[in-house]
Amino acid sequence: MKSNKVLFVLTSTEQLGDTGHHTGAYLSEITHPYDEFVRAGYEVDMISPLGGKVPLDGVKMDDPINATWMNDEEFLSKVEGTVKPWQVSSRDYCAIYFAGGHGTMFDFPENLQLQKLTAEIYENNGVVGAVCHGPAALVNVRLSDGQYLIKGHEVSSFTNEEEEFVGMEKSVPFLLQTRLQERGAHHTSSPKFAGHVVKSGRLVTGQNPASAAGVGKAMVEVLDFIEEGRIVPEQNWCEWHEPPQHHRGGL
Numbered sequence: 001m002k003s004n005k006v007l008f009v010l011t012s013t014e015q016l017g018d019t020g021h022h023t024g025a026y027l028s029e030i031t032h033p034y035d036e037f038v039r040a041g042y043e044v045d046m047i048s049p050l051g052g053k054v055p056l057d058g059v060k061m062d063d064p065i066n067a068t069w070m071n072d073e074e075f076l077s078k079v080e081g082t083v084k085p086w087q088v089s090s091r092d093y094c095a096i097y098f099a100g101g102h103g104t105m106f107d108f109p110e111n112l113q114l115q116k117l118t119a120e121i122y123e124n125n126g127v128v129g130a131v132c133h134g135p136a137a138l139v140n141v142r143l144s145d146g147q148y149l150i151k152g153h154e155v156s157s158f159t160n161e162e163e164e165f166v167g168m169e170k171s172v173p174f175l176l177q178t179r180l181q182e183r184g185a186h187h188t189s190s191p192k193f194a195g196h197v198v199k200s201g202r203l204v205t206g207q208n209p210a211s212a213a214g215v216g217k218a219m220v221e222v223l224d225f226i227e228e229g230r231i232v233p234e235q236n237w238c239e240w241h242e243p244p245q246h247h248r249g250g251l
Contacts, residue, residue, distance in 0.1 A: 003091075003092055003093055003094045004041065004042050004043060004094065005042065005043045005044070005045060005092055005093050005094065006037050006042050006043070006044050006045075006093060006094065006095045006096070006097060006219075007044075007045055007046075007047060007088065007093045007095070007096045007097070007117070007121070008030065008033075008034070008044055008045065008046045008047070008078075008097050008099060009046075009047055009048065009085075009096065009097065009098045009099065009108075009114060009134075009137065010025040010030065010046060010047070010048045010054045010079070010082060010099050010101075011023075011024060011025050011048065011049070011054065011055075011099075011101050011103035011104045011106075011107055011108065012048045012049045012050035012051075012052075012054060012055070012103070012107055013055070013102075013103030013104070013106045013107045014055035014103065016102050016103070016168070016171050016172075017106070017171050017172075017173075019171050021171070022055070022057065023055070023057050023101060023102040023103040024054065024055030024056045024057040024101050024103050025048075025054050025055065025056055025057065025079075025099050025100075025101045025103065025104075026056075026057050026058040026099065026100050026101040026132065026133075026209060027056050027057065027058045027059050027060070027063075027066050027070075028058060028060070028063055028065070028066055028209050028212055029058075029099040029100045029101065029131050029132055029134070029209055029212040030069075030079070030099045031063075031065045031066050031068075031069045031070075031075075032065055032212040032213035032216060033097055033099070033129075033131070033212055033213065033215055033216030033219070034069060034075065034216070035065050035068075035069065035213070035216070036213060036216030036217050036219075036220055037216055037219075037220065040220045042094075042220075042223075044078070045078070045083075045088065045093075046078040046079060046082045046083075047082050047083050047084065047085055047087070047088055048082040048084070049084070049085065049107045049108070049111050049114070050084070050107075051082055051083050051084040051087075052080075052081065052082060053079070053080040053081070053082075054079055054080075054082055055103065056079070057101050057102070057103075058101070058209065065213075084113075085111065085113035085114050085117055086113050088117070090116075090117050090120035090121045090124065090126075091120075091124070093121055093126065094121075094126050094127065094223060094226075095121065095126050095127040095128070095129065095219055095223060096117060096118055096121045096126065096127075096128055096129070097128075097129040097130065097134075097215070097216075097219065098129070098130035098131070098134030098135065098136075098137040098138070099131065099132075099134055099212075100130070100131050100132030100133040100134040100158065100209070100212075101132070101133060102133055102168060102171075102172065103133075104133045104134055104136045104137065105133055105136050105172045105173055105174070105176065106173065108134075108136045108137035109136050109137065109139050109140055109173075110140065111137075114137055115137075115140055115141045115142070118137065118138070118141045118149065119141055119142065119143055119144070119149065122141075122143070122149060122202065122203075123143060123144060125202070125226060126202065127202045127203075127204065127219050127222050127223055127226070128149070128202065128203050128204070129203075129204040129205065129215050129216075129218075129219045130157075130204075130205050130206075130215070131205065131206035131207075131208075131209075131211055131212050131215045132157065132158045132206065132207065132208050132209060132211070132212070133157070133158050133176060134157075134205075135150075135155060135156075135157040135176060135180060135205050136157075136176055136179075138150050138155075138180075139176075139179045139180060139183055148183045148184055148185075149203070150180060150183050150184065150185040150203065151183060151184035151185065152184060152185075152186070153185050153186065153200040153201065153203050154185070154186045154187075154188055154198045154200040155180055155185040155186070155187055155188070155198060155200065155203065155205045156187065156188055156189055156196050156197070156198045156205045156206055156207040156211070157176045157177055157180055157187070157205060157207060158176055158177070158207065158208055159177050159187075159189045159192065159207065160175050160177045160178060161189075161192050162192045162193065162207075162208060163175060163176070163177075165192055177189075189207055190207060192208075193208055193210060194207075194208075194210060195207070195208070195210035195211045195214055196208075196211055197211050197214035197215055197218050199218050199221070199222060199233075200234070201232055201233070201234050202222055202226075202232055204218045204219045204222060
């Protein structure tokens with residue numbers, strides 16, 4: 001039986017380099033996809049590079065989904081008790097998702113254990129997803145053939161324009177959009193801070209916090225395709241619609 005468990009990866013970094021600014025995992029980029037997966041019947045586990053309680057950023061309680069899950073004991077226990085990457089097995093998960101927040105730029109890219117988990121889940125016909133700065137986790141992931149996972153894929157992430165707009169372009173170790181392009185990915189985006197989600201085969205990425213729920217929903221859709229034994233389109237298929245007679249439950 002195929003696993004119904006999804007692995008969320010959150011940053012452990014709480015200081016933005018040497019700027020003195022607080023950072024962390026961006027809350028809505030955890031809660032919104034989490035909500036999509038739970039409502040679809042998936043179990044979610046959470047890990048972080050250092051384990052334990054993760055720092056949170058963007059804690060806006062006027063967001064009803066944030067408020068709902070921040071008052072849920074099970075959710076809080078996961079965020080406050082993440083385990084380390086080496087403590088989980090890729091075989092247990094059908095998907096891995098990287099939440100954003102500027103902290104990811106510091107502790108995701110060079111983490112060999114996260115790279116290994118990601119490659120193994122992907123090569124086991126699993127789904128890989130990330131939003132905003134979460135795709136920083138993907139820039140150094142290589143598959144067993146030595147190629148970068150993202151090479152040739154359409155992807156999205158927090159853009160260079162957005163980074164400059166928030167004044168953080170000199171505070172991060174590299175510009176994420178540029179690095180993804182250097183790795184051979186085809187980067188696409190919407191106007192700054194507008195939602196934008198890309199499904200490229202079994203790789204799902206989103207541009208910014210406004211894209212978080214969409215990434216969760218898109219990952220569920222890809223998992224549904226896989227569960228039904230259907231071929232996942234190779235290119236961006238967010239705008240693709242199958243003929244009505246092939247809809248799930250159709251004749």
